[in-house]
Amino acid sequence: MAVTKVYIVYYSMYGHVDTMAREVLRGASAVEGVEATLWRVPEMLSDLILKKLKAPSKPNDVPDIRPEQLVEADGLIFGFPSRFGMMPSQLKAFFDATSGLWASQALAGKPAGIFWSTGFYGGGQELSALTAITQLAHHGMLFVPLGYTFGRGMFEMDEVKGGSAYGAGTFAGDGSRQPTELELQQAFYQGKYLAEVTKKLKG
Numbered sequence: 001m002a003v004t005k006v007y008i009v010y011y012s013m014y015g016h017v018d019t020m021a022r023e024v025l026r027g028a029s030a031v032e033g034v035e036a037t038l039w040r041v042p043e044m045l046s047d048l049i050l051k052k053l054k055a056p057s058k059p060n061d062v063p064d065i066r067p068e069q070l071v072e073a074d075g076l077i078f079g080f081p082s083r084f085g086m087m088p089s090q091l092k093a094f095f096d097a098t099s100g101l102w103a104s105q106a107l108a109g110k111p112a113g114i115f116w117s118t119g120f121y122g123g124g125q126e127l128s129a130l131t132a133i134t135q136l137a138h139h140g141m142l143f144v145p146l147g148y149t150f151g152r153g154m155f156e157m158d159e160v161k162g163g164s165a166y167g168a169g170t171f172a173g174d175g176s177r178q179p180t181e182l183e184l185q186q187a188f189y190q191g192k193y194l195a196e197v198t199k200k201l202k203g
Helices: 015-027 047-052 065-071 087-094 100-102 128-137 151-155 181-200
Strands: 004-010 034-040 073-081 111-118 169-171
Touching: 004 015, 004 065, 004 181, 015 034, 015 073, 015 111, 015 169, 034 181, 047 151, 065 100, 073 128, 073 181, 100 128, 111 128, 111 181, 151 181, 169 181
Parallel strands: 004 034, 004 073, 073 111, 111 169
Antiparallel strands: none
């Protein structure tokens, strides 16, 4: 049986999205016949600026991805921290570099999901996903939202929880808050869900 390839492509400055991405990876890898891989969007900021921003060092177990490598995947999940309700410049620059793929519509028909991190409630938990969908639409990719398939976890009212029907999410607060168990469960679920959809479409 042919292997179904799912790429988790993300940018993370302070580690919150990196933590979520690893749970998305675990979820996707839990689906039989799926080979999931983590990829990092190249950094645009200099080491000096990152140091001034007090950003931790990037983990060395995740390679940078080139735009043309997206074609190798059967399904894609993009993760990013929100910047004023939109994806950060690092991920936008990466999408801007995919014009060749757009011209040939090489990504058309590939299922794709989105997950994210915001600072607080008004930081773009849903707007970040909505503005990111434009990138998928222009490539003809098939946006795969979670809807309310995550079940009871979607209706949690007793604790702070990121995410929505569009995908998994977390709140970083002032940076000290880390993804909760429930947020990580949703990230795991999203990876599994997208992998299952991708496998069905490939089959």
